[in-house]
Amino acid sequence: MKNAQINIYQFIIGLLTFLFGLLIYILHRVDKNILHGLYYEKFYLQFGNYFPDFIHPFSFTLITCSFLSSRLTNIILVSAGWLIFDILMELGQKYSGKVIIFIYRYFEMIPFIDFLVNYFSIGIYDSLDLFFIIFGSLFGFLIAYLTKI
16 A cells, blocks of 8 residues: 655645635734724725635645545545535525524534534625635645646
8 A cells, every 4th residue: 555645735835825814814803993004904805805715715625635646536526525615605604594494403413503503694695705715716726736746
């Protein structure tokens, strides 16, 4: 059996972009008075709204691919998997009432049910989020393909 090898390039790119996206996500939700003067508000507010939607599928595609063999099939399946997951999460915000009923009916025993219910009930659907999710998945696929070993 061949020893598994982590693709360090994919892992580092994925991890660094995830951490940068996490920083943007946290800063975007901090009281804007604390950050007054530290950013250009119009650019930052738009950037902060959509950047995490790009970063999530992009970074997790690369991180996941870094642990798998670099076959094209694996890269396609991982990219498609994160694309589908993120699209379902976004659409769950659009149809939150039905999703919350489904969660309570079939997943009432999971420990993080309150987190899921809050995510879908408080989250706001935005069709531009779907664009950035698709773009992040495609870009993640491209970088994973270009950095395969």
